[in-house]
Amino acid sequence: MKIFKLPDLGEGLQEAEIVKWHVGVGDEIKADQVMVSVETAKAIIDIPAPYAGKIVKLYGKPGEIAHTGAPLAAFEGEGADKDTGTVVGEIEVGEKVIAEAPPAPPPTAAGIKAMPAVRALARKLNIDLAMVTPTGADGLTTAGDVQRAAKILAEVGPQERLRGVRRAMAQNMMLANAEVASAAIMDDADIDAWPQGVNVMLRLIRGLVAGCRAEPSLNAWYDGAKMGRWVLKKIDLGVAVDTPDGLLVPVLRNV
Structure with a gap:
């Protein structure tokens, strides 16, 4: 086999x-x-x-x-x-399979504090106790906690599973939120002197590149584990594009 x-x-x-x-x-x-x-x-x-x-x-x-x-x-x-x-x-x-590893045991709720009646209520309402915020003494999950979670889920409706592009988008955004030192700058610019019909996006890209060259720290990798950074000479610029399938970020290399 x-x-x-x-x-x-x-x-x-x-x-x-x-x-x-x-x-x-x-x-x-x-x-x-x-x-x-x-x-x-x-x-x-x-x-x-x-x-x-x-x-x-x-x-x-x-x-x-x-x-x-x-x-x-x-x-x-x-x-x-x-x-x-x-x-x-x-x-x-x-090649040939001699023996297959046994399936991993399902996760248990051993670390969750809840009375048997509360666990039974959670099963009846199809509520995952791991998703419930406990309000009882010493972190005890109460029947009220379960009922409150059930009410919230009933209002928001069933969970929509992410697939393909949307799943990748969500994973990358979570990763970026955890690893990228984010910063935002908001200002006004007078563009009256720009000729009519000029592609605004291209000028914005050129402006961002000029900014990164003027302040190299804007184009750097941050390493949280070693508390250091790498300042890069090559500038790769990502442009967020909203599409029917989700947020895509095509990258312009070495701009």
Whole structure:
């Protein structure tokens, strides 16, 4: 038996969401037959089978995230050793599987202080106690806390799962918020002398570049762990663009 792993899909993409399986356990498939569709931060990609054989196991369900190098499917049969098809990205295949690691145990709520009746109420209302702010003595979660959380969730409606571009946008914004020393400057500028029909965005980009050259500390990497910075000579400028699929930031290199 051989294990087919999620190939490197390029452009630094380290994960993909499983959108749809086109095969099932027990299916006899041919090399290059579309096996699964996955969605990255860039697009939906159809991944073909690397060789012919029989599917004995599928790893992951639609909606789950698969990381590069993680198992996708297990094959058996002569084709798994002979027929090699075309694969998106760089393929990584494991040899025979002797034993599989047991699944990780589900997280417990052992660290949450709540009476059995309160836990039962949370299960009834489908409330995750880890998301509830306790107001009782010594951090005890009360029935009122659970009911208040249920009311808030009822008002905001069901959670919308982020996929593809929007998920990548949210992850990058959270990372930037944690690692980038943010600053904002607001001022007015007289642009009456600008000729009519001039592209304002291009002039703003030139102004930002001129500002970074005049004050190099604006174009620096900050290292919070070592409490230092790297002042860069090359200027890469990101421009936020609002699109129907979310906020995208194309980067102009070496402007």
